[in-house]
Amino acid sequence: MFINTVSKIPPDSPQLSIVIPAYNEAESLPVLLEQIQVVLKTHAYHRAEVIIINDGSTDATAEVLDVLSAQPQQPPIRVIHFRRNQGKAEALMAGFAAATGYIVITMDADLQDDPGEIPKLLDTLNTENYDVVSGWKYPRKDPLEKRVFSFFFNRITAFFTGVKLHDINCGFKAYRAEVVKELHLYGDLHRYIPILAHQAGYKVGEVKVKHHPRRFGVSKYGFKRIPKGFFDLFTVLFLTKYLKRPLHVFGTIGAVVAFIGVLIGLYLAVLWVIEDGVGFRPLLMLSVLMIILGIQFFSIGLLGELVIGLISRLERRVIGKKTDAERTPRPSANTEKP
Incomplete structure (x- = not known):
C-alpha cells in the first residue's frame, strides 16, 4: 500500500x-x-x-x-x-x-x-x-x-x-x-x-x-x-x-457455448447427408472449437467449486463453535457525551 x-x-x-x-x-x-x-x-x-x-x-x-x-x-x-x-x-x-x-x-x-x-x-x-x-x-x-x-x-x-x-x-x-x-x-x-x-x-x-x-x-x-x-x-x-457458486456462472457459459457448437455440428451433419460431405468448411472448425471451449468453461467452474469447498472446510475447522457468552452486544450509534 x-x-x-x-x-x-x-x-x-x-x-x-x-x-x-x-x-x-x-x-x-x-x-x-x-x-x-x-x-x-x-x-x-x-x-x-x-x-x-x-x-x-x-x-x-x-x-x-x-x-x-x-x-x-x-x-x-x-x-x-x-x-x-x-x-x-x-x-x-x-x-x-x-x-x-x-x-x-x-x-x-x-x-x-x-x-x-x-x-x-x-x-x-x-x-x-x-x-x-x-x-x-x-x-x-x-x-x-x-x-x-x-x-x-x-x-x-x-x-x-x-x-x-x-x-x-x-x-x-x-x-x-x-x-x-x-x-x-x-x-x-x-x-x-x-x-x-x-x-x-x-x-x-x-x-x-x-x-x-x-x-x-x-x-x-x-x-x-x-x-x-x-x-x-x-x-x-x-x-x-x-463467488461461492462458480459453477453456476462458468457452467452456464460453458453450456451455452458448447450447445451452439453442437447446433453448428448438427447443421453440418445435415449438409453432409444432403451434399455428400462438408469438406474443410470454417464452420466445422468453429463447431469443434466451441465445444472444446464449453468443456473448458465447465471445467473451470468445477475447479472453482472444489476450491470453495476446501476453503469452507478449513473455515469450519478454524471457527469450531461459538457460545452466546462469547458474543458482544451491538454498540449504539449514539456517541457518549461527558
Missing part, C-alpha cells in the same frame, strides 16, 4: 471515527476540519477522532496535514500518508484499518459534503437500527453530465443488485465498526460498499444530505470512469452472487 506514516492512536479509544480520503485538497482541508470541529463541539461529540488519508497528493496537502495534526485540538487528527496515489478504495481501507471508533463516518475532502449532516446520519443509523446509512445528495450540486450519468447508473445498479438507493456512490456514509472491518475494497469497489455490505447480511439505509458546489480545485470525475464503473458492477455481481 506504500504507506509512509500513521500517527499514533489516542490513549482513549473514541466512539466516533471520521475517515476522509484526500487527494490534492490543500485548500479545502483547513476549512473542512474547522467545520467538523464546530459540529462535534455543538453536539458534544467529544469522544471522536478524524483520520485523513493523503492519497499521494502532488500539491501541499501533505504539508498542510502535518501542520494541522501537530496542533493540539479536539477531535485529535490522525494522518496517513501514501507515497503515491493508490485510489479511493485503498485510502478507505487504510482509514478503516486505523479507525478505533464504534461508529465510522466517511466523507469527501472537497467541501461538497456538509459536516452538519453528521448528526442526521448518526440518528438514522440508531433509530432505524441500520448497519450502514448512505447519504443521498439532495439537491445535488454537480455538473449536468455527472448528474445524468449518476441517475442512470444508480437505476441500472439497483436493477441488477436489488439494492435500491438513489445515490449509491455518495461518499458520505455512516457505518458500524463491524461493517468496515469486514469490507475488502480494491480498484473502484468503494462505489459499491452498500451492495457489498447488504450481501454480507448488514442492513443498509439511506438519508438525504445537503450537498454543496466544489469551492476549490477541480473535480476528479471524468468520462473515462464510465466504462470502469460498469466493469466494476459486473465484478460486484460476480463477488456477491457467484
